[in-house]
Amino acid sequence: MSTHGKGAGSSGAGGEASGAGTGSSGAGRVTIVGAGPGAADLLTFRAARAIAEADVVIWAASLVQAEVLRHAREDAEIMDSAAMSLEDVVAVYERATREGLRVARIHSGDPSLWGGTQEQVDRCADLGIEVEIVPGVSSFSAVAALAGRELTIPEVAQSVVLTRLGGGKTPMPPGEEVREFARHGTTMAVFLSAARSGQLAAELLEGGYPTDTPVVVAHQVTWPEELLLHCTVGTLEETVKAHKLWKHTLFLVGPALAASGTRSHLYHPGHFHGFRRADPAARRALRTSRG
Numbered sequence: 001m002s003t004h005g006k007g008a009g010s011s012g013a014g015g016e017a018s019g020a021g022t023g024s025s026g027a028g029r030v031t032i033v034g035a036g037p038g039a040a041d042l043l044t045f046r047a048a049r050a051i052a053e054a055d056v057v058i059w060a061a062s063l064v065q066a067e068v069l070r071h072a073r074e075d076a077e078i079m080d081s082a083a084m085s086l087e088d089v090v091a092v093y094e095r096a097t098r099e100g101l102r103v104a105r106i107h108s109g110d111p112s113l114w115g116g117t118q119e120q121v122d123r124c125a126d127l128g129i130e131v132e133i134v135p136g137v138s139s140f141s142a143v144a145a146l147a148g149r150e151l152t153i154p155e156v157a158q159s160v161v162l163t164r165l166g167g168g169k170t171p172m173p174p175g176e177e178v179r180e181f182a183r184h185g186t187t188m189a190v191f192l193s194a195a196r197s198g199q200l201a202a203e204l205l206e207g208g209y210p211t212d213t214p215v216v217v218a219h220q221v222t223w224p225e226e227l228l229l230h231c232t233v234g235t236l237e238e239t240v241k242a243h244k245l246w247k248h249t250l251f252l253v254g255p256a257l258a259a260s261g262t263r264s265h266l267y268h269p270g271h272f273h274g275f276r277r278a279d280p281a282a283r284r285a286l287r288t289s290r291g
Contacts (some may be wrong), residue, residue, distance in 0.1 A: 034136020040067035054104035063108035182207020
C-alpha cells in the first residue's frame with residue numbers, strides 16, 4: 001500500500017521544497033489537494049507546492065496521472081488511496097499528529113465535488129490537526145474547455161446544474177432527481193451516471209429537454225485516452241453503449257452547447273463599470289435593446 005522514494009525531485013512547485021523531514025513542525029498538517037481531471041499540468045502552483053512539502057503523499061492512482069508524483073520529495077512516503085478506507089487514511093492523519101508530519105492527500109478534480117472531503121475535514125478537526133483545502137480544476141470545466149464551449153450563454157442559459165443520477169451507491173436527497181433539475185432547461189453537468197445511460201436519457205426527456213437538445217459525452221478528459229462525443233438527448237443512450245462507456249464519463253447537457261449569435265453586455269461599448277466609461281450612443285442603443 002505504500003512505497004518510498006517515488007518522487008522525482010524536491011523542487012516540484014518551481015522552487016525548493018521547504019524542509020525535508022518536516023516532522024520538526026510538531027503539530028502536523030494535512031493538505032487536501034485538488035489534482036484536476038487527470039493531466040498533471042493542470043495542477044495549480046499551490047497544489048504542486050503542497051505535494052513538494054509533504055512527508056506523506058496519499059494519491060488516487062486510478063484517477064490521477066502518476067506524473068503528479070514528480071513534485072514529491074525523493075524521501076516522501078507514497079500511498080495509493082485505492083487500497084485505503086477512510087479509517088486507513090485517518091490513521092495516517094493520526095500518525096501525522098503524533099510525529100508532526102505534513103500529509104498531502106491528492107484527490108481528482110476539485111475536492112468540493114464528490115470528493116469525500118468533508119468527512120476528512122471533520123476527522124482532522126477531531127484530531128486537532130491543521131487542514132487546508134487546495135481547489136482543483138473540475139472535470140466539468142475541463143470538458144467545456146475541450147469542447148470549446150461556454151456553459152452560460154446570454155439569453156440562453158445563465159445557470160449550470162452539477163448533479164448525478166439517482167439510484168447509485170449514494171442515495172439522492174428528495175427533490176434532487178435529474179428529471180426535476182431538467183425542468184429548468186439550463187445547462188447541466190451530470191456526473192457518475194454512464195452505467196445507467198438509459199435512465200439518464202429518460203429522466204432528461206421527462207424533465208422537458210427536447211430530443212434534439214445537444215449533449216457532450218466526455219470520457220477521461222485530459223488523459224491520453226480521452227474521448228469527446230457529441231450527440232443529443234435522444235441519441236445519448238445509444239452513443240454511450242456504442243462506445244462501451246460505464247465509468248469516468250461526464251455529460252454536459254443543454255441548449256447552450258449549440259447556441260451562437262448572442263452577445264454579453266460586459267464588453268458592449270454601451271456598458272460601463274469602474275474602469276471604463278460607456279459610449280453615449282452605444283449606451284442608448286443598449287437601453288433600447290433591453291426594451
